[in-house]
Amino acid sequence: MLSFSYREEKKIFTDLSLELERREFTGIIGPNGSGKSTLLKNLSRLYEPDGGSIYLDGRSLNRLSASQLARRLAVVPQEMRINFQFNVYDLVMMGRNPYQNRWGSVSEEDRDEVERAMALTDVRKFRDKTIDELSGGERQRVIIARALAQVPEILLLDEPASNLDINYKSEIFDLLAYLNRESDLTILVVSHDLNLAAQYCRRLVLLDEGEIHSQGSPDKVLTEDNISSVYETGVVVEKNHITGRPYVTVLPREHREYQSLSAAGDRVHVICGGGNAGNLLQRLYFAGFQVSCGVINQGDSDWNTARRFGFYTVDIPPFAYLDEEALEENAGWVEKAELVLVGDLPFGHGNVDNLLQLKEFPDKDIIMLNRRDIEERDYTGGQAAEIWNELTARQNVKTARQEEEMLSIVGNLLTGAPRKNESREESG
Ligand SMILES: Nc1ncnc2c1ncn2[C@@H]1O[C@H](COP(=O)(O)OP(=O)(O)OP(=O)(O)O)[C@@H](O)[C@H]1O
Numbered sequence: 412m413l414s415f416s417y418r419e420e421k422k423i424f425t426d427l428s429l430e431l432e433r434r435e436f437t438g439i440i441g442p443n444g445s446g447k448s449t450l451l452k453n454l455s456r457l458y459e460p461d462g463g464s465i466y467l468d469g470r471s472l473n474r475l476s477a478s479q480l481a482r483r484l485a486v487v488p489q490e491m492r493i494n495f496q497f498n499v500y501d502l503v504m505m506g507r508n509p510y511q512n513r514w515g516s517v518s519e520e521d522r523d524e525v526e527r528a529m530a531l532t533d534v535r536k537f538r539d540k541t542i543d544e545l546s547g548g549e550r551q552r553v554i555i556a557r558a559l560a561q562v563p564e565i566l567l568l569d570e571p572a573s574n575l576d577i578n579y580k581s582e583i584f585d586l587l588a589y590l591n592r593e594s595d596l597t598i599l600v601v602s603h604d605l606n607l608a609a610q611y612c613r614r615l616v617l618l619d620e621g622e623i624h625s626q627g628s629p630d631k632v633l634t635e636d637n638i639s640s641v642y643e644t645g646v647v648v649e650k651n652h653i654t655g656r657p658y659v660t661v662l663p664r665e666h667r668e669y670q671s672l673s674a675a676g677d678r679v680h681v682i683c684g685g686g687n688a689g690n691l692l693q694r695l696y697f698a699g700f701q702v703s704c705g706v707i708n709q710g711d712s713d714w715n716t717a718r719r720f721g722f723y724t725v726d727i728p729p730f731a732y733l734d735e736e737a738l739e740e741n742a743g744w745v746e747k748a749e750l751v752l753v754g755d756l757p758f759g760h761g762n763v764d765n766l767l768q769l770k771e772f773p774d775k776d777i778i779m780l781n782r783r784d785i786e787e788r789d790y791t792g793g794q795a796a797e798i799w800n801e802l803t804a805r806q807n808v809k810t811a812r813q814e815e816e817m818l819s820i821v822g823n824l825l826t827g828a829p830r831k832n833e834s835r836e837e838s839g
Pocket of ligand 1: 417420423443444445446447448449450462496
């Protein structure tokens with residue numbers, strides 16, 4: 412049960428308890444100021460806890476000498492003060508201090524381990540350069556090399572990839588995964604990059620204001636509820652199709668500007684499918700519209716997005732063709748909506764009736780997205796294009812080349828001229 416506070420200030424942790432298994436690859440995540448670095452500094456004995464103890468293989472950390480600890484545990488800190496006169500080789504060699512006698516005589520083994528650490532982190536080409544001649548990312552790799560030269564059992568890293576470009580980011584994490592697997596290195600890494608952590612760590616610990624909010628496999632920890640409540644922002648979590656791990660997308664706040672369009676929660680019906688409408692649905696969600704979607708196949712990615720936002724979907728089984736029952740239900744939603752938005756989805760014989768049905772609503776305002784011309788996405792042998800062109804010839808049907816334009820037309824229609832219902836009420 413670890414407790415820690417900075418001087419007289421409020422406690423950062425109170426009774427925090429964390430157990431790490433040997434050979435685990437654990438990520439510590441959490442918002443700024445949640446205590447990730449402070450925890451790492453306690454674990455590496457840089458700071459003394461106010462209460463509680465840290466044990467390594469059942470032995471209190473305090474009972475190890477500095478060099479005993481350094482042979483077992485190495486740290487890659489977030490920021491490091493480095494004497495800029497040292498060259499890369501000398502700096503990595505410092506990782507061998509715990510193995511050297513007080514005169515610092517260098518053994519064959521020291522040299523081998525330094526070469527190995529430099530090779531693993533791809534810094535051999537900088538060996539004679541001084542550290543101030545390197546970029547931030549190159550310097551970071553040298554610091555990791557120094558930690559590896561310690562040949563530790565446990566490696567603690569605080570944001571090791573923050574300065575690295577995407578290539579070296581994944582290379583460093585690949586290296587950590589390799590060392591974890593092949594050299595039985597136990598790894599604890601603080602990361603702000605939730606997706607990187609999800610991809611590489613087998614276990615995550617989510618900190619919130621100095622407490623463990625949740626811990627376990629990335630699937631268990633990276634849920635929309637957990638992240639939204641701790642980071643106080645809207646996110647969508649999907650499965651990364653390549654890695655099978657959770658993938659977090661932060662929903663941009665800028666979309667909330669559309670809230671002004673629709674204070675009353677106007678009803679909008681969206682004809683979509685095929686995965687092109689995700690961004691549009693998200694924007695409508697943030698704008699506060701009451702959205703229905705149809706007719707759409709279950710399992711379609713637009714269907715998934717719509718359901719995630721809690722929109723009503725008129726749906727049919729995967730790959731099924733539209734049927735009378737679904738069309739009838741859809742007609743009810745079109746009827747109720749102030750506006751119908753048609754995405755730029757491909758039309759085939761299975762879904763063209765969505766378009767055909769709109770002809771039954773000559774008074775309905777419709778906005779049709781046309782990023783790709785209808786002819787390019789008409790798989791009905793011309794029927795869809797014919798209906799599309801018939802619809803767009805109507806005065807109350809507008810087309811938009813981009814979603815921005817579509818939303819601006821929505822704004823004009825809903826906030827501009829008096830609504831049909833209102834004028835009807837006035838005239839009645
Ligand atoms: N040296 C210090 N003296 C006093 N308070 C500190 C010190 N270092 C950190 N704190 C405070 O302790 C809390 C936890 O900080 P810590 O750096 O551990 O958070 P973190 O989760 O690593 O944050 P970040 O994601 O921003 O790196 C914060 O409120 C911070 O302001």
